[in-house]
Amino acid sequence: MDSCQNRTGRSTEMTRKEQQSIDLKFGQNESSTHKIDTQSVATMENNESNMSTRQNSFFPDGGYGWLVVFAATWCNGSIFAIQNSFSILHVMLKVFFADYRVKDTWIGALSMGMVFLCSPLVSMSTDRFGCRATAVGGSLVAFVGLLTGSFAKSLPLQYLTYGLLFGAGCSYSLQPTLVILGQYFQRHLGLANGLVTAGSSLFSVALPVLLEEVLVPLGLERTFQILSVLPLTQAALLGATFRPPPTPECHENTFSGIRIFCVPSYRMWAFGVAIAVLGYFVPYVHLMSFVQEQFEDSEQKEWILLVCIGASSGVGRLVFGHVGDLLPGLNKIYLQAVSFMFLGLASILVPQCLTFEGLVVVCVLLGVCDGCLLTLMAPVAFEVLGVQRASQGIGYLLGLMALPMTAGPPLAGLLHDQLGNYCLAFYLAGVPPLIGGLLLLFIPRMHHHLWASRAEMLPGLYGTKVRAEDSLPSQNIFTDGEPSLNKNEITQL
Incomplete structure (x- = not known):
């Protein structure tokens, strides 16, 4: 009996020491937490002050x-x-x-x-x-x-x-x-x-x-x-x-590699865009050949269509760039999703144009959607991943887009060779943008839901609890801020 009590006593003492060791390791006792938080606040304020000075001096x-x-x-x-x-x-x-x-x-x-x-x-x-x-x-x-x-x-x-x-x-x-x-x-x-x-x-x-x-x-x-x-x-x-430029230091990316795909919102956005661009490049490759076949007796100049796409794309970049700045957080994705769907609709409408003037209208719509998509790529990446990880997020996104963008035009050409016309090719080219646009519509809601469901489990940057109702939908809890978890929260996760 005494032996059992001694063992129990030693076990309790060891457990207490392990507990203290764990508390010290994770910084969860009150005094160390207060000390760490005070130092963190002072360091952050000093860094922000220095960063502000450097930005004003070196930009x-x-x-x-x-x-x-x-x-x-x-x-x-x-x-x-x-x-x-x-x-x-x-x-x-x-x-x-x-x-x-x-x-x-x-x-x-x-x-x-x-x-x-x-x-x-x-x-x-x-x-x-x-x-x-x-x-x-x-x-x-x-x-x-x-x-x-x-x-x-x-x-x-x-x-x-x-x-x-x-x-x-x-x-x-x-x-x-x-x-x-x-x-x-x-x-x-x-x-x-x-x-x-x-x-x-x-x-x-x-x-x-x-x-x-x-x-x-x-x-x-x-x-x-x-x-x-x-x-x-x-x-x-x-x-x-x-x-x-004369800058004193380089800002390193601390969240490199394919780890960005662990962010659910980015993962869904990247694959949704990759699906949508399967039909994106088809009009740029086959439009001239389609016009020559469809309006072979016409005296119209086919290159006017490319001019219309280029001009309307420039207007779209300016307009939707400003509109995107007015949309808070991930609401920019709604605009991108609608643009993809209209792009798919425009591709489907190409074979339905019985006059050259009607085709000009469709090409203007294609250009406006193109300008909107290109302008919003970087802002959306910043909203999903944060400032430090956006550049690599864009790189991996463009890499994912490579295969579908490369495969789309040859597949359309193959359909033309088998059927003798471009109608089915343009119809099918409009389907992936529609599907991709629909997927993008769910991202803001999913992002906000994930934040709301896990915000209570994550401490704030300075050790305080973050309430879901106080959070911003565009803030990414999976990458931004890099909050530290205590041992109980690690066990729960």
Whole structure:
């Protein structure tokens, strides 16, 4: 009996010591908690004060930054103008290669797919080598891809030159332009992004006119050679202007890798967008061929449709960028979801247009939806993941978009070859955006529900309980703030 009591006493003493050890480890006794919280508050206030001073001192917010905006506009404009004008190049490829079936459709789809597929690698390259080196290197690769494409006499070589080299070069030169704007602008960052996206739309309006009226008569080889001047000029501009701003330190991303897919809202958003873009690129590739078949006796100029898409996309970027700023939190996703659904509806309406004027109206709708989607990608990523993780979230999102965007146009071309027309291809191309848009509609509600159900279990940043009714729907409890859990809450979770 005494032996049992001694063992019980020793066990109780050991349990008490273990309890104290655990309490000290998790900082849950009252004195240490108060001390830790006081130190945390003081440290946070000091860091915020220092950060505010650094931001005011090291963000130019104008001056030389506007030269960076000009270079970024040229980069975005030349890349998307060439990519979005592939419908004209597609017609030239059909004439150039006599064995045309569905195979040359893969060239444009592969090029656009590489822009998105390389995005996770571009994020790492930008962090490692900086914006200027990455962007200049990508521009030179894009230049080599277009120039060597002018000498390619077979489809496999076109896959390598225009498809792989040009597409990868576009990816490596495009993404740094998004990153460097955040280094040069703080208060006027929205204005800078708006000018870049809207300015690049001018290229998408002008290039189809240049292609149709000037370059097409010169032939495919001369067209690629002249287009290669754009990325070469881009390399010179980016090399001259993309110097790093005078900032004292680099802000590291502490939530790297595929761990961002542990965030339910991001996971659903990323896969919803990936589903929606399966039919996104189909009109850009097959619209010109459809017009030539549908209105073969018409004297209308097909390139007018691409001009309408480019112009309306620029307007959409400006308008919906401002509208998105007015929508709090994840309510921006509702706007993105509706845009995807209207994009799918527009694709379904293309075969129903019996007049060229009706097709112009549909193309304007396509452009407005396109501008809305592109403008809201980054803001939604910031709302879902927070500031520190948004850049990698965008990179992985673009990577997920690569496969469906690459596969969509060839599948549409295959349907055309089997059926002899584009009707079913455009009908089916409108289905994925509708499905993806419907999925996105559930994200804000799901995000708020997850926050409300777990907010009571998580302490606030300074050790106080957070009530669900006091939380913001856009705040992400899975990544933002990085609150520490006590031992009881760890057991519950």
